[in-house]
Amino acid sequence: MTFDPKIKKTEEEWREQLSEEEYHVLRQKGTERPYTGEYWDFKGEGEYSCRACGAKLFDSTAKFDSGCGWPSFFESHKDTIQYDQDNTHGMHRIEVMCKACGGHLGHVFNDAPQTPTGMRYCINSASIQFKDKGE
Template sequence: MNTEDQKWKEKLTPEEYYVLREKGTERPHTGKYNDFFEKGYYVCAACGNKLFTSDAKFDSHCGWPSFDQSIEGSVKYVRDVSHGMIRTEVVCSQCEGHLGHIFEDGPKETTGNRYCMNSISLKFVPED
């Protein structure tokens, strides 16, 4: 195991490591932010980078927290050809932790995007 991997294993829980560093996915409808709609913002669970505001969150009924936009510059997009399909992976722009995927089936009255994120990849910071 390289030094970088060891650093993440010491910092993250095994579940966080699996999703954020190994590109895993939590089971649908199990994440703590799936049905959570408090005011504030969401940061990367690995590095604290500010990713999404609560104003961008919506209920997509897909089983994972969904947002129609990210905070500008907070994420990067990676072509994902795993599991026999072509998708766009969303990673943190600071630590490159896996957050989820983006799809074009979000609210048409806003961006049309659905950032389908893993709750375990996020931490919520309440509004002051």
């Protein structure tokens, strides 16, 4: 499944804007190692947005400790996420991407019965940025 994101830049423009790790995750569908990202254990109150385009994606009230080593959320902001099948690496997963720019965020799993939705959005820290509630 393909989609047409609203924000379009050349790969050269993305490379200029993003760090090497951010580019690898957001544009090349990479994954950071567990327990290494900036937000995996972060507890601030506020919003998480796409690091590439600034689109608001998740609220801190939906963040929970899933024990997986990546930031986990049980829901996203409405109409901000694009979903696609990901059958790479011998697995069947659902990839989540920023609907505004097409940046790869991570994957979503239906394996969190302890949450209100039962869902676990497993997100790379390199793909998001946090804005404090007070800012």
